[in-house]
Amino acid sequence: MRExxxxxxxxxxxxFGGPAAHIAMxxxxxxxxxxxxxxxxxxxxxxxxxLIPGPTSTELAIHIGHERAGWxxxxxxxxxxxxxxxxxxxxxxxxYVTYGSTPAVHGVLYGIKPVVIAIIFWALRSxxxxxxxxxxxxxxxxxxxxxxxxxxxxxxxxxxxxxxxVLVRLSRSAGPGGPAARAQGLLAWPLAALAGNxxxxxxxxxxxxIGAVLYGGGYVLLAFLxxxxxxxxxxxxxxxxxxxxxxxxVTPGPVFTTATFVGYLVAGVPGAVLAxxxxxxxxxxxVGLLTKLTDKIRSKEWSSALLDGVNAAALAxxxxxxxxxxxxxxxxxxxxxxxxxxxxxxxxxxxNTTWLILAGGVAGVLHTVLYAH
Numbered sequence: 315m316r317e318x319x320x321x322x323x324x325x326x327x328x329x330f331g332g333p334a335a336h337i338a339m340x341x342x343x344x345x346x347x348x349x350x351x352x353x354x355x356x357x358x359x360x361x362x363x364x365l366i367p368g369p370t371s372t373e374l375a376i377h378i379g380h381e382r383a384g385w386x387x388x389x390x391x392x393x394x395x396x397x398x399x400x401x402x403x404x405x406x407x408x409x410y411v412t413y414g415s416t417p418a419v420h421g422v423l424y425g426i427k428p429v430v431i432a433i434i435f436w437a438l439r440s441x442x443x444x445x446x447x448x449x450x451x452x453x454x455x456x457x458x459x460x461x462x463x464x465x466x467x468x469x470x471x472x473x474x475x476x477x478x479x480v481l482v483r484l485s486r487s488a489g490p491g492g493p494a495a496r497a498q499g500l501l502a503w504p505l506a507a508l509a510g511n512x513x514x515x516x517x518x519x520x521x522x523x524i525g526a527v528l529y530g531g532g533y534v535l536l537a538f539l540x541x542x543x544x545x546x547x548x549x550x551x552x553x554x555x556x557x558x559x560x561x562x563x564v565t566p567g568p569v570f571t572t573a574t575f576v577g578y579l580v581a582g583v584p585g586a587v588l589a590x591x592x593x594x595x596x597x598x599x600x601v602g603l604l605t606k607l608t609d610k611i612r613s614k615e616w617s618s619a620l621l622d623g624v625n626a627a628a629l630a631x632x633x634x635x636x637x638x639x640x641x642x643x644x645x646x647x648x649x650x651x652x653x654x655x656x657x658x659x660x661x662x663x664x665x666n667t668t669w670l671i672l673a674g675g676v677a678g679v680l681h682t683v684l685y686a687h
Contacts, residue, residue, distance in 0.1 A: 315383040315390050322375055323394040328671045329371075329566045331430035334635040336371035336568075338430075338437035340378065342660075342667050346440065350382055353444035361624040362604055364472055367528050368597035369568040372396060376601040388605070392598055396590070399567025400574050404586050406561050407578035425652060425678020427643035429670050432656035434636040441629055450482060451626045458630035463637070472627045479623025480616050514588055516547070517580055521573050521592030535559070535572060549580050570594065652677060 321343065329336045337360060344350045351359070359381065363373040372395060379391020446452045458471045524538045536559050543550045550558075558579070562572030570593050577589025610617070644650050656670050 315386045318379050318383045318387045319390040319394045322379065322391045323398065324668065325375075326395040326398040326567045328668050329395075329399075330426050330671065331434070331639065332569065332635065333369070333371040334434050334632045334639075335430045337374060337632065338434045339667050340371070340374060341437040341441065342433065344378060347664070347666070351378065353441060355381075357441060357445050357625045358621060360628060361621045362607075363601070364624050364628050366597075366600045366604060368525055368600065369570045369594075372568045372570065372594065373597050373601050376598060377605065380601070380605050385602075388602060389598065392594070392601075396568060396571065396594055399565050399571040400586075400590050402565045402567075403561055403571045403574040404578055404583070406565070407575045407586065410557065410561075410575075411579065421679045421682030422675045424649070424681060425674040425676065426671055427639065427674075428649040428653035429656040429674035431636060431640045431643060432653045432660065433667055433670070434632065434639070436657060436660045438629060438633055438636070445622075445625045445629050447622075451479070451622060454478065454623065455626045455630040455633075458627045459634050462631055462634040468631050471631065472624055475627025475630075476620040476623040479626070480619045483619035483622075484616060514581055514584060517577060517585055518588040518592045520547070521577070521589045522595060524573075525570070525593040526596040535569065539572070539576060543576060543580075550576065554579055568594075648677075648681060 325336070325339055325343065329339055341356060345353060345356050359377040360370075360374055363370045363377060366373065372392060375395040376388055376392040380388035383390065442455075446455055454475055458475055461471055462468060520542050524535070524542070528535060528538055536555070539550075539555055539558070540552075544552060544555055555576070558572050558575040559569075561575050562569045565571065571590065573589040573593040574586045577585035577587070579585075580589070640653075644653055652674055656674070659665050659670060660667075
């Protein structure tokens with residue numbers, strides 16, 4: 315469990331770039347370097363994470379923690395992956411409230427983003443060989459990628475990928491059906507301890523609701539937070555919410571740590587803690603329920619087909635996100651050189667992605683300093 319905790323604490327500290335980058339870094343560490351999981355098992359856990367609401371990369375971390383160290387590993391992996399970003403976002407929220415702005419991080423991100431793109435596409439190179447096992451799955455992945463780049467919703471594409479694969483697989487053989495698995499859990503929280511502060515209770519319950527029903531990335535999160543905290547509760551302004559989303563995106567770890575920033579603006583440190591716990595708690599509970607079903611999903615013909623289709627669609631979406639990041643990040647010769655150098659390092663050496671991320675950040679800072687003078 316200590317090994318799991320330390321690994322995900324480190325990943326949570328350097329995991330810039332959003333879910334696609336987080337997944338690529340986990341693949342490098344856990345499949346390529348440590349051999350904790352096979353390519354197929356990694357893909358199946360990723361597919362299972364895509365089937366439930368909440369932050370996909372965080373749920374993948376929770377799944378892997380359980381795979382490696384049981385229930386204690388489940389808690390340790392998720393908590394340690396979330397913790398670094400929570401602390402950073404909380405500190406930036408304090409600076410925001412105190413000074414009205416946050417320190418610039420553009421130089422660091424300038425150098426890190428090209429490295430992140432290299433890590434994403436290197437992981438895809440390995441995962442594609444395992445996930446796209448048939449010409450049909452290749453065709454499905456290409457179709458999903460094109461549809462995503464044309465603007466179709468990623469959740470619709472994931473669902474369509476799974477559904478189409480099930481229909482095709484079952485049309486080829488009279489596979490056995492199976493009852494749909496239904497997971498239901500009761501969320502408990504010692505609200506009596508918060509009885510003296512109605513605002514904290516409402517903050518926690520609102521974040522709990524969002525964490526329990528939200529599919530999708532930062533833009534979907536923005537819509538939920540805007541509806542609850544700007545329009546319904548009137549606790550934030552549009553500008554404050556936009557700044558909160560921006561901080562969640564430029565810090566490492568899950569974008570859902572935006573909740574930490576929002577909670578701090580609403581009710582200081584207690585609000586930051588409760589908002590963070592509220593939005594992530596459903597992920598821990600849902601993954602805990604799903605761990606018992608993952609092996610069964612793979613063992614049934616229709617659900618195995620569903621997982622294959624979701625995996626193919628998920629990799630296509632990962633490629634689409636990588637392409638969009640590349641378009642916005644490879645903006646000059648230096649960024650192209652950084653990306654190419656990172657690919658070369660991944661190909662020819664066994665360097666840990668941590669060092670590549672740090673090297674990119676240093677190069678970005680040096681570029682910014684030299685350019686400023």
